[in-house]
Amino acid sequence: MEISCHRISGGRASGPALTSREPISFLGTVDPETGKVVDPKHQLFGRDVCGKVLIFPGGKGSTVGSYVIYQLKKRGVAPAAMINVRSEPIVAVGAIISGIPLVDGVSEEILATKDGTIITVDADREEIRVCQQ
Helix, strand or coil, rough: CCEEEEEEEEEEEEEEECCHHHHHHHHHEEECCCCCCCCCCCCCCCCCCCEEECCCCCCCCCCCHHHHHHHHHHHHCCCCEECCCCCHHHHHHHHHCCCCCEEECCHHHHCEEEEEEEEEEEEHHHHHEEECC
């Protein structure tokens, strides 16, 4: 299945989906050293974002979150790509400075994607490909 989207940060990447119906504040939610979700109140607590196509409604919280995304990339524990229903500046800046493909402008139905589903994000072509399992 192919889904049209809007490019925020260019590039192409594939990986298993990791989906959250909750927004993510990278500062305090994701450990920039390990890529693990460390906020016990978050739906993804204990999960690892490394190499995943991280699907979530959008970001929230401190502008330092952009730098946390950058730290994840520099340490090799960043998501392969990110998909938002509606991106906001914190996640957008983090993705752009880190070279992580980021798209938005998709239906909230994307939030029903099962974890582990293989997703390809081609931000340059403004296309998401979902491999049926």
